[in-house]
Amino acid sequence: MRRNAIVAVAIGLAAIAVPLIITSEFYVNLASQVLIYALLAVSLNLLLGYGGMVSLGHGSFVGLASYAAVLLLNAGYGQLPSATLAILFSTACGGLFGLLALRASGIGFLMITLALGQIVWGIAYRANTITGGDNGLRYATRPHPFGIDIDGAASFYWFTLIVFAVALFFIWRVTRSPFGASLQGARDQPRRMRMLGHNVWLIQWVAFVLASFWGSVAGLLYVYYNLFISPHAISLQQSAEVLLMAILGGASTLTGPIVGAVIITLVKNVVSTYFERWNSLLGAIFVVVILFMPFGIVPGVRQLWHRWRAPKKLERAA
Amino acid sequence: MTPALEVTNLNKRFGGLPATKQVSLSVMPGERRLIIGPNGAGKTTLFNLITGDLTPDAGSVKLFGQELLQLPTQQRVHLGLARTYQILTLFPKETLCHNVVLALLGLSQMRWNVWTFLSGQRHLYDTAREALALVGLGASAERTVAETSYGERRRLEMAMALAQKPKVLLLDEPLAGLSQEERQHVRDLLSRVPRDVTIVMIEHDMDSALAFAERITLLHYGEVIVEGTRAQVVADPRTKEVYLGD
Numbered sequence: 001m002r003r004n005a006i007v008a009v010a011i012g013l014a015a016i017a018v019p020l021i022i023t024s025e026f027y028v029n030l031a032s033q034v035l036i037y038a039l040l041a042v043s044l045n046l047l048l049g050y051g052g053m054v055s056l057g058h059g060s061f062v063g064l065a066s067y068a069a070v071l072l073l074n075a076g077y078g079q080l081p082s083a084t085l086a087i088l089f090s091t092a093c094g095g096l097f098g099l100l101a102l103r104a105s106g107i108g109f110l111m112i113t114l115a116l117g118q119i120v121w122g123i124a125y126r127a128n129t130i131t132g133g134d135n136g137l138r139y140a141t142r143p144h145p146f147g148i149d150i151d152g153a154a155s156f157y158w159f160t161l162i163v164f165a166v167a168l169f170f171i172w173r174v175t176r177s178p179f180g181a182s183l184q185g186a187r188d189q190p191r192r193m194r195m196l197g198h199n200v201w202l203i204q205w206v207a208f209v210l211a212s213f214w215g216s217v218a219g220l221l222y223v224y225y226n227l228f229i230s231p232h233a234i235s236l237q238q239s240a241e242v243l244l245m246a247i248l249g250g251a252s253t254l255t256g257p258i259v260g261a262v263i264i265t266l267v268k269n270v271v272s273t274y275f276e277r278w279n280s281l282l283g284a285i286f287v288v289v290i291l292f293m294p295f296g297i298v299p300g301v302r303q304l305w306h307r308w309r310a311p312k313k314l315e316r317a318a
Numbered sequence: 319m320t321p322a323l324e325v326t327n328l329n330k331r332f333g334g335l336p337a338t339k340q341v342s343l344s345v346m347p348g349e350r351r352l353i354i355g356p357n358g359a360g361k362t363t364l365f366n367l368i369t370g371d372l373t374p375d376a377g378s379v380k381l382f383g384q385e386l387l388q389l390p391t392q393q394r395v396h397l398g399l400a401r402t403y404q405i406l407t408l409f410p411k412e413t414l415c416h417n418v419v420l421a422l423l424g425l426s427q428m429r430w431n432v433w434t435f436l437s438g439q440r441h442l443y444d445t446a447r448e449a450l451a452l453v454g455l456g457a458s459a460e461r462t463v464a465e466t467s468y469g470e471r472r473r474l475e476m477a478m479a480l481a482q483k484p485k486v487l488l489l490d491e492p493l494a495g496l497s498q499e500e501r502q503h504v505r506d507l508l509s510r511v512p513r514d515v516t517i518v519m520i521e522h523d524m525d526s527a528l529a530f531a532e533r534i535t536l537l538h539y540g541e542v543i544v545e546g547t548r549a550q551v552v553a554d555p556r557t558k559e560v561y562l563g564d
Contacts, residue, residue: 178423179432185409185420192407195369196478197395197424
């Protein structure tokens with residue numbers, strides 16, 4: 001427990017120091033992107049890992065929050081009202097999507113979330129007069145929270161890091177809370193949970209809303225970072241990629257999706273500049289991880305660590 | 319007096335197969351009722367209809383006079399219904415203690431709390447340990463279900479149900495698959511359950527549960543064949559015919 005806290009603080013400090021160590025603006029921006037995708041993956045993992053609900057529509061919250069923020073800002077609302085209303089709108093859509101998707105479970109749930117994601121994408125793509133269609137929309141300028149300028153790469157990274165840390169803290173508390181225990185119980189034994197007095201449907205719906213809320217926050221960060229939103233950002237491929245981040249890193253853990261987001265974002269952006277077949281590399285990584293660490297990287301590494309420690313402990317005991 | 323559990327003309331068909339035919343039974347508060355019948359008699363189906371795992375085609379189920387059929391399972395539990403399963407449905411990777419805590423949470427408003435640490439809820443864990451101690455699993459509270467024996471899991475089922483302090487407890491073959499010693503332990507445990515809990519117990523093997531029963535209902539092909547006091551049912555020739563064999 002104590003060691004975990006030390007590791008967490010060390011990683012936190014390293015994350016704060018990133019723009020000080022890496023001076024290249026490209027890489028600092030990349031670090032911001034990693035955080036945004038990590039938040040998206042961690043929020044999705046509330047459903048996937050903790051709730052056992054596989055959603056292929058999580059990218060839609062990036063779109064809903066981003067488009068709403070752009071349209072509200074363009075309509076003359078200030079930065080803070082736009083941001084607040086955009087997240088409220090996107091989360092409310094999440095509540096509605098949850099109502100529809102939770103009519104089914106398993107593959108049915110997956111297909112409905114896929115359909116909902118595609119509907120959002122379709123509206124963004126076809127409703128030219130509102131969304132600008134394929135050309136997308138520009139977000140005029142980044143906000144200045146508390147008067148602080150976050151236009152620079154480093155300052156934006158720190159801003160993103162703060163939002164990410166707050167989000168991760170909240171999600172961590174949820175996973176350790178009575179509600180988190182109920183959510184995991186509903187994943188493993190829904191029938192038994194009902195017989196213990198739990199409202200399984202409502203538990204899953206609340207989890208869906210929580211996930212869409214933090215997904216929407218990630219969406220807002222996305223539009224702040226890119227100052228642009230287009231249907232491309234909410235394509236099925238994006239939703240699938242976020243899902244893969246969570247699975248690759250390990251959906252049974254809080255930190256797994258972060259590791260997955262780091263790996264996939266880096267391979268996509270860094271390796272692709274040196275190596276044309278980066279998609280093949282990503283595929284190879286998947287195959288290797290699934291073969292040797294079927295539960296993802298974080299649980300896999302943890303297992304290796306314990307295996308490496310166990311003989312030492314025995315030695316000491318002897 | 320209002321019966322604790324009253325089932326009236328309950329019908330359920332699976333396709334063409336009637337699983338429950340016009341079943342009626344009424345269990346008084348504090349009663350110990352045994353439901354017996356050969357395999358496929360519809361005993362577990364009856365429980366599933368009472369708890370809401372299945373929806374009947376027709377009929378009525380009342381708990382202390384309140385109609386249950388329109389209510390989802392979890393609300394029936396909040397009214398004081400609890401059950402154990404014949405096929406164990408526990409949380410295998412969790413500790414026994416955590417399993418009971420989930421049972422306690424089910425009836426606590428705290429289950430919606432997304433902020434406090436569950437592990438910090440001392441009173442929940444203390445109550446859970448007490449429930450485990452009651453069934454003789456006090457020393458195993460921190461083991462995971464996967465590390466326990468079948469008999470221990472059966473007792474965990476009982477601990478989870480009893481921890482909820484139900485008014486009506488449905489036990490689905492609590493003695494099945496247990497050793498003689500374990501059976502005796504469960505029987506002792508049942509005899510210590512206070513009388514404000516009404517118990518309905520399904521048992522396939524009549525002999526092992528006979529001492530427990532005050533009244534017995536015999537089901538056969540989804541129908542109530544005989545019902546009465548222990549002595550009446552045992553003496554009834556139809557019991558011999560369908561159940562005990564000649």
